[in-house]
Amino acid sequence: MNDNSLLGFALLGLIHQQPMSGYDLRKIFASTAWGTFSDSPGAIYPALGRLEARGLARATVLESSSLRRRRVFSIAPEGLAAFKEWLMQPVTYDDVIRRISDLMVRFAFMDETVGVERTEEFLGEFATQMAAYIPTLQQFLRAHASKMTPSSRLALECGIQEYEMRLRWARSCIALYEQKRRNQA
Amino acid sequence: MNDNSLLGFALLGLIHQQPMSGYDLRKIFASTAWGTFSDSPGAIYPALGRLEARGLARATVLESSSLRRRRVFSIAPEGLAAFKEWLMQPVTYDDVIRRISDLMVRFAFMDETVGVERTEEFLGEFATQMAAYIPTLQQFLRAHASKMTPSSRLALECGIQEYEMRLRWARSCIALYEQKRRNQA
DNA sequence: GTTGCCATGTAAACTGTTACATGATTTC
DNA sequence: GAAATCATGTAACAGTTTACATGGCAAC
Numbered sequence: 001m002n003d004n005s006l007l008g009f010a011l012l013g014l015i016h017q018q019p020m021s022g023y024d025l026r027k028i029f030a031s032t033a034w035g036t037f038s039d040s041p042g043a044i045y046p047a048l049g050r051l052e053a054r055g056l057a058r059a060t061v062l063e064s065s066s067l068r069r070r071r072v073f074s075i076a077p078e079g080l081a082a083f084k085e086w087l088m089q090p091v092t093y094d095d096v097i098r099r100i101s102d103l104m105v106r107f108a109f110m111d112e113t114v115g116v117e118r119t120e121e122f123l124g125e126f127a128t129q130m131a132a133y134i135p136t137l138q139q140f141l142r143a144h145a146s147k148m149t150p151s152s153r154l155a156l157e158c159g160i161q162e163y164e165m166r167l168r169w170a171r172s173c174i175a176l177y178e179q180k181r182r183n184q185a
Numbered sequence: 186m187n188d189n190s191l192l193g194f195a196l197l198g199l200i201h202q203q204p205m206s207g208y209d210l211r212k213i214f215a216s217t218a219w220g221t222f223s224d225s226p227g228a229i230y231p232a233l234g235r236l237e238a239r240g241l242a243r244a245t246v247l248e249s250s251s252l253r254r255r256r257v258f259s260i261a262p263e264g265l266a267a268f269k270e271w272l273m274q275p276v277t278y279d280d281v282i283r284r285i286s287d288l289m290v291r292f293a294f295m296d297e298t299v300g301v302e303r304t305e306e307f308l309g310e311f312a313t314q315m316a317a318y319i320p321t322l323q324q325f326l327r328a329h330a331s332k333m334t335p336s337s338r339l340a341l342e343c344g345i346q347e348y349e350m351r352l353r354w355a356r357s358c359i360a361l362y363e364q365k366r367r368n369q370a
Numbered sequence: 371g372t373t374g375c376c377a378t379g380t381a382a383a384c385t386g387t388t389a390c391a392t393g394a395t396t397t398c
Numbered sequence: 399g400a401a402a403t404c405a406t407g408t409a410a411c412a413g414t415t416t417a418c419a420t421g422g423c424a425a426c
């Protein structure tokens with residue numbers, strides 16, 4: 001009864017959009033913008049097996065006019081509940097430091113699964129934690145720049161720029177959702 | 186005789202700068218911009234043990250006027266060789282898609298360990314692979330934007346902006362190193 | 371009739387996480 | 399003398415990687 005890994009949640013999110021086989025999921029990871037995930041069968045099939053064992057996903061074997069078996073996975077009610085719970089978690093300071101990719105995957109599935117309201121909330125939390133973390137990095141850079149080698153300083157600057165970019169991105173998303181809301185009202 | 190993990194290489198790089206104990210390394214991960222690494226003892230002590238077992242690092246016990254033992258790790262010649270080999274690896278397309286953080290850690294240690302020349306080469310390879318990958322993401326976005334939910338589209342846009350930022354960063358680094366070289370000549 | 375792709379999986383080895391454990395030293 | 403911090407580790411477990419394995423189908 002353990003928590004799912006990021007891969008497990010990504011699989012849940014994808015089969016929630018549309019039931020799929022392990023092979024379909026592998027193709028998605030191999031050929032789309034989800035390419036940061038590994039498409040290795042040794043990762044995906046065991047992960048699907050765990051989802052099934054935990055009652056979060058269900059497999060149905062299709063026999064469509066051929067002997068070749070295909071197991072199509074779909075999300076179970078318990079799986080949807082666990083997935084929503086994952087999406088609803090507040091954004092912590094630790095998340096932005098060590099689990100940025102988790103946050104982005106959560107965001108990608110968010111508005112279709114838990115609604116626009118929670119998505120806007122999430123962006124606010126994300127921006128808050130980001131805005132809190134960036135100054136600590138800048139302070140560290142100021143304090144240590146003179147003792148650092150050029151490449152390590154440049155690497156840190158790249159990291160800071162990445163966080164700054166994500167903060168700008170989050171704020172522009174917030175503005176966009178707000179604008180949408182006003183247009184609807 | 187397996188390869189080291191990213192954590193293993195990071196530890197090698199840090200004890201190459203200056204011999205340190207496991208606790209020192211934990212403090213670095215807990216309190217500096219290296220915070221993306223876990224400072225858990227269950228990660229660091231076994232990783233140091235592996236480095237030692239593979240002959241890449243050496244521990245010497247200090248008894249400085251107290252009974253409290255402190256094992257200070259320093260890099261072994263074989264460790265330095267392995268570390269340099271890691272830094273010298275060419276940047277692949279797969280690296281930019283799935284191992285960006287590895288690349289940034291490599292870069293951070295690069296100029297002090299394998300010299301400015303290799304660092305400039307590395308930046309060129311990095312920019313090339315980045316410039317090759319970005320258009321595929323943009324094409325994917327154009328092709329699928331209409332079918333995507335707002336948040337998944339925005340998440341993808343964030344990813345693209347991240348890669349664009351890194352490409353700009355790499356190019357500005359290249360310009361900076363070139364300028365330095367000209368000033369010296 | 372053989373090459374290559376479709377589709378599924380397993381096994382071993384390794385790494386990292388979480389939680390626990392221990393004892394010494396400093397600070398109040 | 400109690401609490402916090404220094405400093406080191408271990409154990410159980412889960413997840414990933416790499417490599418291997420299998421058999422059906424399609425094309426040439």
